Amino acid sequence: MKAVTFTEYGGPDVLHVTDVEEPHPGPGQVRIVVRAAGVNPVDWKARSGLMRDVMPVSFPAIDGREAAGVVDEVGPDVAGVAVGDEVFGFAVGGAAAERAILDDLVHKPAGLSWEEAAGLPVAVETSVRVFTVLGGVKEGQTLVVNGAAGGVGAAAVQLARARDARVIGTASERNHEFVRTLGAEPTTYGPGLVERVRALAPEGVDLAFDTAGQGGVPDLITLTGDPARVATIADFAAAALGVKVTGGGDARATEALGEAAALIEAGRLRVAVAQTFTFAQAADAHRLSQDGHVRGKLVLVPG
Ligand SMILES: NC(=O)c1ccc[n+]([C@@H]2O[C@H](COP(=O)([O-])OP(=O)(O)OC[C@H]3O[C@@H](n4cnc5c(N)ncnc54)[C@H](OP(=O)(O)O)[C@@H]3O)[C@@H](O)[C@H]2O)c1
Numbered sequence: 001m002k003a004v005t006f007t008e009y010g011g012p013d014v015l016h017v018t019d020v021e022e023p024h025p026g027p028g029q030v031r032i033v034v035r036a037a038g039v040n041p042v043d044w045k046a047r048s049g050l051m052r053d054v055m056p057v058s059f060p061a062i063d064g065r066e067a068a069g070v071v072d073e074v075g076p077d078v079a080g081v082a083v084g085d086e087v088f089g090f091a092v093g094g095a096a097a098e099r100a101i102l103d104d105l106v107h108k109p110a111g112l113s114w115e116e117a118a119g120l121p122v123a124v125e126t127s128v129r130v131f132t133v134l135g136g137v138k139e140g141q142t143l144v145v146n147g148a149a150g151g152v153g154a155a156a157v158q159l160a161r162a163r164d165a166r167v168i169g170t171a172s173e174r175n176h177e178f179v180r181t182l183g184a185e186p187t188t189y190g191p192g193l194v195e196r197v198r199a200l201a202p203e204g205v206d207l208a209f210d211t212a213g214q215g216g217v218p219d220l221i222t223l224t225g226d227p228a229r230v231a232t233i234a235d236f237a238a239a240a241l242g243v244k245v246t247g248g249g250d251a252r253a254t255e256a257l258g259e260a261a262a263l264i265e266a267g268r269l270r271v272a273v274a275q276t277f278t279f280a281q282a283a284d285a286h287r288l289s290q291d292g293h294v295r296g297k298l299v300l301v302p303g
Contacts, residue, residue: 003097004063004282004300009049012283012290015063022099025075029103032069032087036118036276037095039298040065040151042248044286054249062094063282064300068108068117069100081105088117089257090125096279096300106257109264116271119297120260123155123271127209128256130156130231131163133244134207139164142205144197144223147212148184149175151297152233156209157182158269159259168200170216175295178272193219210235210243217243272296278303 001022006014025031043063045051068088071081081087089105095118108117131137137160145160147153148169160167161183169184170193176186187196193216197205206229208220213234218241220230227242239245263269274296277285285298 001098002279002302003094004279005060005094006047006063007059007061009047009052011048012044012286014047015283015286017279017282018060020060020062020097023093023101025073025078025101027075027077029075029092029101030071030078030081030087030105031073031075031099031101032067033072034067034069034095034098034100034302035114036068037064037091037097037100037300038066038119038122038151039277039282039285039289039300040122041289041292042122044290047286054247062097064095064097064100065091066118066121067091067095067100067102068114072099081107088120090121090252096282098302104252104254104257106261109261112264112271113273115273115276115299115301118299119151119271119273120155120264121257123151123297124159124260124269125253125256126152126233127156127159128253128259129246129250130209130233130244131159132253133231133246134209134229137163137165137207141207142166142168142201142203144205144208144220145169145184146189146208146210146216146220147171147214147234148179148182148186149295150211151294153211154178154182154272154296155260155269156211157184158263162263162268166201168197168205170212172293178295189214189216194222197223207231209233210238217241273299275299276301 167184170189210232231244
């Protein structure tokens with residue numbers, strides 16, 4: 001089968017579409033015919049070797065970790081999923097391939113496109129995991145999402161709104177209207193953030209979620225008044241400040257995909273696909289992701 005692979009760490013140009021052996025599902029897994037695969041910053045971090053100490057890859061490596069498609073093989077000990085079902089979820093051993101193995105999946109709501117479905121797993125799972133780390137996000141609370149227009153930020157805003165929290169989301173000016181459509185009050189990140197947020201929420205902020213990892217954590221601690229009320233997924237050094245840090249190595253929030261599917265069905269969650277690339281254009285998708293200003297999600301489709 002064709003897959004987007006790399007055989008060494010390096011820049012985007014190490015990605016190539018090559019022929020690899022088809023995988024088969026083990027216990028608790030299914031195989032899908034991939035219709036779309038989501039792109040995440042962790043993909044270029046893994047490809048570049050930036051994460052080789054914490055998350056080494058074995059070569060040849062297949063790009064990607066989330067996908068949507070049609071089940072064509074079901075492994076042992078799998079209930080409720082059959083050949084022909086349309087699903088999306090987390091891939092094991094790569095997602096940007098004609099076939100992928102999923103180990104955490106749900107049925108795709110009928111109204112959701114393949115591209116939208118492929119862009120959900122990482123964003124919603126990460127958001128739900130962070131909410132848990134923060135002790136829950138509830139009605140009556142105000143949450144600041146730093147980096148609200150990206151893949152994770154956009155999901156976090158909507159999932160917090162679904163919990164009836166008030167959300168203030170930071171983004172560059174060009175993304176403010178987008179952030180507003182997600183249900184958050186937008187403001188610009190960077191110098192003066194504390195004053196801008198205090199002007200929006202003079203009564204104070206309960207919780208903060210840093211998706212950006214760009215040095216905003218100290219301001220978020222000032223706003224919440226307590227590092228334990230701040231979580232980051234991208235600034236691992238900020239653990240020294242006492243904030244909550246969670247990474248892909250932590251236990252997965254397995255309830256997240258089901259919640260996302262239900263919210264999609266209810267019209268309360270949507271995925272903004274910024275751009276779709278073919279497998280052959282995977283290097284371009286990585287370049288754009290690495291640039292750090294994606295609005296919503298980037299997606300790969302076979303071809
Ligand atoms: N630890 C985990 O479990 C976990 C899970 C998923 C992702 N992550 C990490 O979390 C980060 C975000 O992932 P993602 O998929 O959401 O990335 P993304 O889709 O590429 O989004 C990046 C967003 O960051 C915003 N941004 C850029 N500079 C900023 C700054 N100085 N302050 C605030 N926001 C800024 C951008 O907004 P503008 O375009 O408006 O500038 C953009 O929307 C990545 O580093 C990723 O590796 C970690």
